[in-house]
Amino acid sequence: MDPFQHMHEWKNNLDQFFGGNFWDDFEHIIKPPIPAVNIYELDNELVVYVNLPGIKDRKQVKVFVDSNVLELKGSLFPVQTSGKLIKQEILQGDFSRQIDLPFPVRQDRINASLKQGMMTIHLHRLIQEQKKKNAIEIDEFEE
Template sequence: MSLIPYEPIRHLENMRKEFDKFFANNFLNDFYNRLAIPRIDMYEADNKVVVQCDLPGLENKEDVKIEVDGNLLSIKGNIKRANEIKEEHLHRKERFYGSFQRSITLPSDVDPDMIKATYKNGVLEISIPKKPSEKSRKIDIEFH
């Protein structure tokens, strides 16, 4: 009976090749890109709600639309590919290109007429002033 040397590294290399084949078909990347959901941070400051949204690749302000309907904030737009790359030359595709949309409920009543938005370094920041709350007032009771 002859002995065959055991090579565990060879088995790991085969497993790595199988993983590479699975991910090379861009299955997961295509799935995530089709979701097209930008990441958002939202917080409240003194008199405003601030929403920060990661949108790398926007080229001009016409590529994004912001709407507020009641307490619902909607961000829609389109990110275009800067230059077309032929599929046969592409080795990996992870960055998102195409239409996106995200809607979130705001935590308090806001004034939609005073919204300000800025875009810098791939981050869209939306500052939404809160509506002034009704000040409480003392009610005089007629006592008979």
């Protein structure tokens, strides 16, 4: 049972009425992104805390980093699956989330740990060597 099923239908109707993806800018208000994250920036480091309730095994979640994008994939499990669901506020199910980072990070210095449903990811800023200025040759055109 998807508690947001009626909301998805309503969103699709608004998109059809207004054209395009009208509701995309407001979707985070209706359905918060999962998993929830906090990101802290230190001098040349980012520390990302990821709330993963019910995740006990690190194999249940995948973490990918590409330059300045962090991607999280996995599945949050229901608290209890038996009985009739009366109210659902704890988000569950498959998730895939991409998070833009404030700067590119090194691929060789990424550490992640999982403890009691909280993942901590340490990322380090990619500091590129200062590049030399390249002089651009200007073509001369005859009039």
